[in-house]
Amino acid sequence: MRTLIAANWKMFKTRAEAQQTARDLVSLLQNDWPQERDVLLFAPFTALAATAEAVADSPVAVGAQDVYPAAEGAFTGEVSPGMILDCGASWVLAGHSERRHILGESPAFVGRKAAFALESGLSVMLCIGETLEEREADKLEIVLRTQLEQAVRGLSAEACLKGLAIAYEPVWAIGTGKVASEADILEAHAMVRNILGVILGSTAGSLPILYGGSVKPENASAILALDNVNGLLVGGASLRAESFSKIIRA
Ligand code: PEP
Secondary structure, three states, X not given: OOEEEEEEOOOOOOHHHHHHHHHHHHHHHHHHOOOOEEEEEEXXXXXXXXXXXXXXXXXXXXXXXXXXXXOOOOOOOOOOHHHHHHOOOOEEEEOOHHHHHOOOOOHHHHHHHHHHHHHOOOEEEEEEOOOHHHHHOOOHHHHHHHHHHHHHOOOOHHHHHHHEEEEEOOHHHOOOOOOOOHHHHHHHHHHHHHHHHHHHHXXXXXXXXXXXXXXXXXXXXXXXXXXXXXXXXXXXXXXXHHHHHHHHOO
């Protein structure tokens, strides 16, 4: 399986800043493109088209950080899959922990987003992960199972194979500088693979599972070497092209 390294720029970067970062990244990578690595930038909606334009002649893909599960309608402030595709983006994040925990998105709503985005021709990175409280209460497996079941249960194997990636991101490790230990990552990724196996059968083995949570150039290669880790989703350390390019090459 190829390794997918994705940047989540969150609510950072104007159009000009996003274009500059994307162009800097392409020029840092272009003379020696890392083998077996795919690169993806989740840009803010306002900079989506600008970012897509900046990477248009490169293998870098672009995604949005959220999506609404309808083609169009009276949903003030929301953005449809068609609008995202129209900006030149091909991916979307669904269920990032900041949306689940700050904006109150339920597993069922995240599931609707993932299903509709896939149906509409976008690839989906479904983010799942437990809070510290849930981990300490021994609820890791039930949280991962609930989040995965609500999002994946209704999907066909074909749709999953065509466009679904999972990002395991322990909420307590996102933007905190606290990285999950190798044992924690191994345990959670094996759990995710097993749960996917129960829901999807043999398709589960082909779905990429990324790790996210305070990944940096210094810890990226050790995390990528772990079983069932097929890529990384990077927040803070993806904001600068130089540091993100080091992670891509890790
Ligand atoms: C994220 O935003 O998905 C993330 C993992 O952030 P950070 O790398 O900053 O922890």
